Structure formats: structure tokens, C-alpha cells
Amino acid sequence: MPNLLELDEVEARYGPVQALRGVSLTVNEGEIVAVLGANGAGKTTTLRAISGTVSRSGTIELYGKRLRGGPEAAARAGIAHVPEGRGTFVELSVVENLRIGAYTRRDRQVKSDIERVSEYFPWMLERGGQRAGTLSGGEQQMLALARALMSRPRLLLLDEPSLGLAPMIVREFFRTVLHLNENEGLTVLVVEQDARIALASSSRAYVLEVGRVALTGSSAQLQGDESVRRSYLGY
Amino acid sequence: MLAAAFADFMQQVVSGFASGGIYAALALALVIIHRSTGVINFSQGEMATLCTYIAWTLTFNHGWSYWPAFVATLVFSFVFGLATHRIVIRPVERGNVLRVVIVTIGLLIAFNGFVVWQWSGEPKALQSPFGTDTIDVGGVVISWQDVGTILVTLGIVVLLWLLFQFTKLGLALRAAAVNPEEARLVGVRVSWMLGLGWGLAAVLGAVAGMLTAPTVGLDPQMMQPILIYAFAAAVLGGIDSPLGAVVGGLALGVLLNLIGVYVDFVGAELKLPVALLVIFVVLIVRPSGIFGRPEVKRV
Numbered sequence: 001m002p003n004l005l006e007l008d009e010v011e012a013r014y015g016p017v018q019a020l021r022g023v024s025l026t027v028n029e030g031e032i033v034a035v036l037g038a039n040g041a042g043k044t045t046t047l048r049a050i051s052g053t054v055s056r057s058g059t060i061e062l063y064g065k066r067l068r069g070g071p072e073a074a075a076r077a078g079i080a081h082v083p084e085g086r087g088t089f090v091e092l093s094v095v096e097n098l099r100i101g102a103y104t105r106r107d108r109q110v111k112s113d114i115e116r117v118s119e120y121f122p123w124m125l126e127r128g129g130q131r132a133g134t135l136s137g138g139e140q141q142m143l144a145l146a147r148a149l150m151s152r153p154r155l156l157l158l159d160e161p162s163l164g165l166a167p168m169i170v171r172e173f174f175r176t177v178l179h180l181n182e183n184e185g186l187t188v189l190v191v192e193q194d195a196r197i198a199l200a201s202s203s204r205a206y207v208l209e210v211g212r213v214a215l216t217g218s219s220a221q222l223q224g225d226e227s228v229r230r231s232y233l234g235y
Numbered sequence: 236m237l238a239a240a241f242a243d244f245m246q247q248v249v250s251g252f253a254s255g256g257i258y259a260a261l262a263l264a265l266v267i268i269h270r271s272t273g274v275i276n277f278s279q280g281e282m283a284t285l286c287t288y289i290a291w292t293l294t295f296n297h298g299w300s301y302w303p304a305f306v307a308t309l310v311f312s313f314v315f316g317l318a319t320h321r322i323v324i325r326p327v328e329r330g331n332v333l334r335v336v337i338v339t340i341g342l343l344i345a346f347n348g349f350v351v352w353q354w355s356g357e358p359k360a361l362q363s364p365f366g367t368d369t370i371d372v373g374g375v376v377i378s379w380q381d382v383g384t385i386l387v388t389l390g391i392v393v394l395l396w397l398l399f400q401f402t403k404l405g406l407a408l409r410a411a412a413v414n415p416e417e418a419r420l421v422g423v424r425v426s427w428m429l430g431l432g433w434g435l436a437a438v439l440g441a442v443a444g445m446l447t448a449p450t451v452g453l454d455p456q457m458m459q460p461i462l463i464y465a466f467a468a469a470v471l472g473g474i475d476s477p478l479g480a481v482v483g484g485l486a487l488g489v490l491l492n493l494i495g496v497y498v499d500f501v502g503a504e505l506k507l508p509v510a511l512l513v514i515f516v517v518l519i520v521r522p523s524g525i526f527g528r529p530e531v532k533r534v
Contacts (some may be wrong), residue, residue, distance in 0.1 A: 051420060075422030083420065091413040092406075101411045103403070104422035151421065 002064030004187055005050070005155055010058035012042075012049045013210075019045040021211035022058070027155065032181050034160045034198040034219065036233060037208035043191040044084060047157045048206070050074070050189070051081040062155070076104050078154035084163060087144035090133030094124055097132050097143055101150030108161045110150070117149050120176060138169035145176065149186075157189040162197065170194065174201045195233040199223045207232045240289065242374040247492045253381035255466075255488020256388030260443040261458075261465035262480035264436035270475050271412035271432045272328065278342035280462030282319070283440030283482050284455060285346050285511045286312040286387070287448050290441075291361050301364040305445060309438050316437025320430040328429075350455045363449035384446045391442050392481055395435065399477070408432060460507055464491070467510040470517050475529025483525065487513065 005027040005067055012020040020042045027033045035043050049056040051074040052067065060067045062077055071081070080101075081087070083105065088097055102110045118124040121142050127135075132143055141161055148156055158177070162170040174197055180186040192198035199219040207215040208221070215222070215232060222228055229235055261279060268276045276282075289311050293304035323342065327334045365383035369376050399405035410418040411428035418425050443465075444458055451457060466488045472479025490513075491506050501509060517524060 020365060053416075053420070071419040072422050072424050076419060081420045083417070087420070089410050089414050089417060092410065098405055099403070100406055100418075100421055100423075103407060103410075147421070210478075 001051040002061065003027065004063060005189065006059075006061045006064075007046075007050070008058055008059045008061075009050050010046070010060060011019075012045050012054045013053065014045075018055065019054075019211055020049060020056070021215060022036075023049075023208070023211070023213055025206050025213060025216070027189050029187055030181070030185050031204065032177070032190065032202040034195075034202035034205040035189065035191045035208060036195045036198060036205055037214075038234075039193075041208040042211040043208055044159055045211075047081060047083075047159050047189070047191055050231075051079055051176040075151065078151075078162060079157060080148035080151045080153035080155070081157040082144045082148050082159060082161070084135070084159040086140040088135075088140050088147065090140075091131065093129050093130035093131055094135070094143060097147045098124070098150050101147035102152075104151055113152070114151060117146050120180070121146055138165050138173070141165060141169075141173055142176070145173070149180070154187065156186055156188045158188060160191055160193055161189045162192060170197060195229075196235055199233075238374065239427060242376075245375040245495075246377065247490055247496050249375065249377050249385075250381050251489030251492030252485055253384040253488070254492065255468075255485035256385050257443045257446055257461060257484075258468045258488055259481045260388045260391060260439045260446075260466040261461055262468035262484045263395070263477055264439040264443075265465055265469045266472075266477050266480040267432050267436045267439070269469075270477075271408075271429050272324070272332075272335060272425070274332050274339065275466070275474075276433075276436065277462075278319075278346055279337040279348035279440050279465070280458035281343050282312070282316065282437050283444035283461075284453075284458045285350055286315065286437065286441035287361065287444035287453055287457070288350055288359075289358050290445050291354075291448070291453055294362060296360070301362060305364070308441050308445060311443035312437040313434040315434075316428045316440075317434035319437070320433035321372070324433070325426060325430075331357025347455055354455075356455055358452045358454040359448075361445065361448035361453050365449075380450060387446060388442065395439070396477070404431075438445055438483065464488075464510050467513045469524075470514045471524055473524025473529065475528075476524060476526035479524050479526030 003026040007023055007025045009020065009022045009024055010020055011022055023042065023046055035046055037043050045054060048054040050060055052070045067074060067077060083104050089100060092100065095114065098114050099110065102113065124146060135143060155159060161173055177188060178201055181188060190198060190202065199222055201221045205219045206213050217230065261283065264279050265275060286308055290304045290308040293299040293307060294301060323338060324335060327338050352524060363380055365379040369378045406422045406426050408431060411423050411425040412432065413506035415425045443461065447457060447461060464487060469480050471487060472483025487510065491509060494501050494509060495503055495506055
């Protein structure tokens with residue numbers, strides 16, 4: 001059986017700046033995989049290459065099928081990308097954010113899914129009419145996660161979910177992701193600046209350095225290796 | 236004496252609502268495009284005029300009655316708006332908004348030229364579907380034309396509101412307008428949504444044009460003052476607020492009508508400058524308009 005996601009020698013550039021110089025990585029079904037590295041290492045670009053929001057070369061396959069086209073196509077293939085800095089529509093209400101998350105679906109279970117998803121976030125139904133822009137940062141990040149779930153994704157891409165959030169909120173967020181992974185078999189590729197929590201929540205990790213994979217291994221192994229922690233992860 | 240004065244006043248208010256409904260329809264068209272593309276479509280009025288000529292051709296040359304011609308024109312205008320976006324606007328959409336603005340000004344000239352070339356500058360008469368009768372409501376004499384205009388414009392506005400608020404397509408249209416990057420990530424084909432927005436705006440314009448022509452006469456310049464009023468209405472209500480456009484349009488219609496009648500030195504000739512004054516004052520006092528939210532950027 002092919003991997004859920006396989007990147008082979010993926011390159012990407014922003015105009016003259018080459019951001020990825022041949023990244024290869026795999027994600028298996030049911031895994032949480034972390035992508036770590038310093039600023040500018042290409043973490044965000046890796047996710048953007050997968051969802052097609054940056055022009056790329058090399059091959060990206062989902063279940064052995066090559067991904068082509070822009071983000072609309074990626075969304076239809078089952079990839080939910082929560083971008084950096086809260087992936088919510090601030091002008092829309094909480095419930096509208098959930099409904100737009102299910103945009104690519106043609107089935108009629110969207111309504112029951114809204115209830116199912118909000119079991120993880122009970123406040124969402126109570127405040128369903130509230131504009132997303134008026135939520136706190138942590139609530140918006142939760143809403144972005146819930147919105148992504150509404151598409152019933154085969155793969156969830158999370159970009160720096162901890163950005164600008166209090167440590168307690170970050171822990172709660174990752175707890176929820178782990179919970180979804182265990183209960184619903186959600187597969188996640190998460191990019192994080194906060195290596196400590198990312199390694200604690202993932203099974204495997206890749207460390208990027210200037211657009212290449214510098215290091216990969218199980219999260220426990222990386223966590224335990226002090227020289228790795230010092231030289232790559234900075235803690 | 237007082238009753239007569241009141242009846243007179245109410246009459247002006249009602250006919251103000253009728254012209255206000257037309258301003259509201261065109262203002263709403265401006266708002267729909269501004270929300271999604273970030274520019275004012277300066278050719279909105281000329282697009283409306285062109286569509287109205289289509290209605291005139293169907294009724295006058297082909298003997299259609301008004302309502303079938305009305306519906307056919309709406310269909311035409313939708314396709315026309317969509318095609319304008321696909322063919323002319325989309326290639327210049329990325330980058331500086333000034334490019335799009337310049338293109339819409341070019342379209343204004345092009346559409347106006349096309350209309351004059353195709354139908355000549357001679358005024359035409361588009362029949363009114365409402366006749367010239369009036370009704371008397373407690374001493375207030377109201378023309379059916381005014382009643383019909385109010386009902387049709389409000390009907391279209393309500394239909395659009397239902398579309399935007401309660402359908403999946405409407406949700407996608409709004410999502411694409413306020414946050415195109417994110418909308419693409421959830422699978423919305425943003426470019427088509429912007430095109431649909433142009434189509435809907437053209438439909439609103441066509442409604443405004445077809446309701447304007449029976450009273451003022453159809454000529455190539457017909458919608459130019461209406462576009463100024465629509466600007467004023469949209470600015471007054473808030474350039475990104477659909478509700479604001481409607482309220483602004485109605486308020487402006489009533490205000491201009493009352494000023495035209497009760498303020499001696501204004502009369503019919505100075506209505507347009509008054510509208511420009513409204514734009515100026517609103518931009519100074521409350522740039523985001525009545526219903527607009529002041530722009531706040533999260534840092």
C-alpha cells in the first residue's frame with residue numbers, strides 16, 4: 001500500500017528565492033508527523049507546496065496519486081490546510097466557518113458533522129452566530145481546526161498552530177489534535193517552531209535546514225538526543 | 236391646510252423611495268464588486284444602460300412584452316457581467332488595483348461608445364410595465380410606477396440577500412470576497428466566484444436601468460447621474476456594506492427629493508452637486524460610512 005503522502009525531491013521558489021531545495025518526506029496513515037527547523041528553513045513552504053499555494057517541482061503523491069494544480073484541487077483531493085496565523089474567515093460567523101469548511105463535500109451529513117465536530121469544542125455551538133473575528137486567538141485556532149475537520153480530510157496540514165498563543169492554550173490545542181488522531185484516525189503533518197511540544201505530540205519528525213531535510217527520526221529518539229536538541233532544535 | 240402639506244410631503248417621500256430603490260440597486264452592485272475585487276467599477280452605469288437597450292430592442296423591435304423582456308435582459312446581463320470579468324478584468328486583477336480601476340474607466344468609454352454606435356444617441360422610449368395610473372392612499376397620491384419600482388428593487392435585493400445568506404453558493408461568494416487565499420484552501424474556485432459577483436452586479440444594474448428608462452427616457456447618458464447617486468449611496472452606507480448600500484440608497488433618494496422640493500435654490504439642477512457634497516462630507520466625517528466597519532488591522 002502506498003504511503004498516504006509522499007514528497008520526492010520537492011523544490012519550490014518565491015521569485016528568485018529558492019525556498020525548498022529537494023525535500024523528500026513521507027506520512028503514513030494515522031500518523032502525526034512534525035516538521036521542525038529554524039526560521040526560513042522552509043517549513044511553511046513545505047506545507048504550501050503540498051497544498052499547491054506555491055509553485056513547485058518534484059513529485060507529491062497522495063495515496064500514490066500525483067497531486068497537481070492549485071489549492072482548490074488539493075482541497076478536493078482531501079487535504080485540509082490550516083495556514084499560519086489562524087485559518088478562519090474573520091468576517092463570517094462561527095457556524096459559517098464550519099459550513100465553508102465542508103464546501104467540497106457533496107453529501108448531506110454536513111449538519112450532523114457540525115454537531116459531531118463541536119463535541120470537541122462545546123462553546124462553538126453556543127456561540128455559533130458570533131463573528132469569528134471577535135473570538136480570542138486560541139478560540140480562532142480551535143475554530144480553524146474544527147473548520148478543517150469539516151472537510152473530513154485525509155490529511156491535515158497545520159502551520160505553526162502555537163504562534164502567538166499562551167502555553168496553556170497551545171497544550172490544549174495539541175491535546176485536542178492527539179485526541180482526534182486517536183479517536184478519528186486523523187493524519188496530521190504539523191509545522192512547528194515550538195519543537196518541544198511538537199516532538200511530544202508526534203510520532204516522527206523531520207528537521208529542515210535551508211530548504212533540505214537535515215535530519216529525520218522518531219520523535220522520541222530526536223527528543224532524547226541531546227546533541228540534536230542543541231544544534232538543531234535550540235532547547 | 237396642514238393635512239395637505241403633509242400629504243404633499245409624504246408624496247415626495249414615496250417617490251424618493253422609488254428613486255432611492257434604483258440608487259440602492261446600483262449601489263449594491265458597486266458594493267458587491269468592491270468587496271470582492273477591491274475596486275469601484277466605473278463602468279457599472281454604462282453596463283446598466285447597455286442592458287436596458289437590450290430590453291428596449293426586445294420590446295420595440297421584436298414585439299416582446301415588458302416582463303418577458305425584463306427576465307431575458309436579466310439573463311443577458313448576468314452572462315454579460317460574468318464575461319466582462321473573465322475576459323477583461325481577470326487578466327489585470329493581480330497586483331495594483333489601479334490597473335483594474337483604469338480598465339473599468341476604459342470599459343465605461345467602450346460600452347458608451349458601443350451603445351451610441353449600435354442604437355445612436357437618439358432618446359428612445361421604454362414602455363413602463365406599471366402604466367401611468369395613480370392611487371390615493373389617505374390623500375397621498377402615489378403613482379403605480381413608484382410603487383412598482385419600490386417593489387421590484389426591494390424584491391431583487393431580498394432575493395440576493397437570501398442567496399448570500401442562506402445558500403452554500405452565497406457563503407462561498409462571501410468567503411471568496413473577504414478572504415480569497417483562505418477560500419481557495421477550502422476548495423472554493425475564487426476566480427469563478429468573483430465572476431459570479433460581476434454577473435450579479437450586472438443584473439442589479441440592469442434592474443436599475445430598466446426601471447429608470449420609463450420615467451427619464453432611454454439615452455446613452457441615462458445612467459451617468461444615477462451612478463453618481465449610487466456612489467453617494469454606497470459611500471454613505473459604507474462601501475463594503477450591502478445593507479449600507481440599500482439604506483444609503485433609500486435615504487439618499489428621499490433626501491434629494493425633499494431637498495429638491497423644499498429647498499428653493501436647489502431645485503432639480505443642483506441635486507447632483509448635493510450628492511457629491513454627501514460623498515465629500517461622509518468621507519471626512521465617517522469614512523467607513525454608516526454601516527461600514529472602520530478598518531482595523533491585527534498586528
